[in-house]
Amino acid sequence: MSALLDVILPVFLVIAAGWLATKRGIMTGDSVDMLMRFAQSIAVPVLLAQSIGRLDLGANYDLGLFISFYSGAFAGFGLGFVGARLLGRPATDAVAIGFAAMFSNSLLLGVPITERAYGTEALTGNFAIISIHSPLLYTAGILAMELARSHGQGLPGWQLAWQVIRAIATQPMVLGIAAGLAINLSGVPLPGFVWDAMKIIAGAAIPCALFGLGGVLLRYKPEGDGRAIALVVALSLVAHPLITWALGTQVFALDTAQLRSAVLTGAMAPGVNGYLFANSYGVAKRVAASSVLIATLLSIGSIWFWLHILP
Numbered sequence: 001m002s003a004l005l006d007v008i009l010p011v012f013l014v015i016a017a018g019w020l021a022t023k024r025g026i027m028t029g030d031s032v033d034m035l036m037r038f039a040q041s042i043a044v045p046v047l048l049a050q051s052i053g054r055l056d057l058g059a060n061y062d063l064g065l066f067i068s069f070y071s072g073a074f075a076g077f078g079l080g081f082v083g084a085r086l087l088g089r090p091a092t093d094a095v096a097i098g099f100a101a102m103f104s105n106s107l108l109l110g111v112p113i114t115e116r117a118y119g120t121e122a123l124t125g126n127f128a129i130i131s132i133h134s135p136l137l138y139t140a141g142i143l144a145m146e147l148a149r150s151h152g153q154g155l156p157g158w159q160l161a162w163q164v165i166r167a168i169a170t171q172p173m174v175l176g177i178a179a180g181l182a183i184n185l186s187g188v189p190l191p192g193f194v195w196d197a198m199k200i201i202a203g204a205a206i207p208c209a210l211f212g213l214g215g216v217l218l219r220y221k222p223e224g225d226g227r228a229i230a231l232v233v234a235l236s237l238v239a240h241p242l243i244t245w246a247l248g249t250q251v252f253a254l255d256t257a258q259l260r261s262a263v264l265t266g267a268m269a270p271g272v273n274g275y276l277f278a279n280s281y282g283v284a285k286r287v288a289a290s291s292v293l294i295a296t297l298l299s300i301g302s303i304w305f306w307l308h309i310l311p
Contacts, residue, residue, distance in 0.1 A: 018214025045176025052180025125261025
């Protein structure tokens with residue numbers, strides 16, 4: 001019960017506050033959009049640049065950690081795609097559904113939950129995972145979607161590659177990750193006042209994003225497409241963390257900190273990016289939106305479960 005009260009509920013109360021403020025009209029739809037735009041386009045990229053810029057890449061970039069986590073993620077994508085096709089959905093819908101099952105909310109939920117449970121020092125594994133999360137998963141998702149859309153159209157390979165590169169390179173989170181890696185690998189020390197300014201902006205990232213997430217979730221109405229939604233929720237909250245836990249304990253023998261970061265991140269609900277991806281292509285939007293809402297609510301239970309299982 002203490003894990004629920006001390007670790008999980010504070011995070012979800014911030015989300016609930018954003019939902020209630022928007023529901024009561026204190027926050028308008030436009031103000032929620034602006035808050036999320038600030039969080040996702042400025043504060044979160046700065047947080048990523050700051051965290052990855054100071055991350056010990058040699059110590060924290062562990063192949064076993066990445067394989068354990070991303071095997072669960074890509075299993076979710078593959079099973080989501082196949083399951084959606086078996087449900088009679090077109091290939092483009094199936095890609096969007098698989099993407100939602102694959103793209104766990106690693107930053108907005110994974111970081112604050114891990115930090116509250118195990119402390120700030122436990123986040124190195126989280127940020128190692130996050131540093132390749134968006135680039136890797138967006139590459140897979142966009143490539144699969146463009147292949148599905150161009151099937152039978154004879155689209156040249158160079159044109160497909162350019163579409164994928166352009167779509168990934170314009171993602172603010174990817175730009176923040178790239179900036180952090182540039183800072184880290186260049187070895188050129190930034191002045192203290194620059195780090196201090198980044199710290200101030202980064203400090204607003206998680207609170208603003210969680211509060212804004214509550215306002216965004218108000219728009220999502222869980223309706224129809226029940227089997228597809230259940231598929232995404234099950235793959236996100238059950239299959240992903242279970243696969244990660246099995247590989248992390250039985251195959252790669254991850255240390256305690258790595259196992260915590262990988263499994264908890266895998267246990268998070270689909271991120272808003274799952275809906276944004278579907279919305280950008282105009283496919284399976286209702287499934288993605290409802291999955292984000294329902295899985296976010298149900299993740300309270302899945303997170304509680306894994307907090308009791310993990311060492």
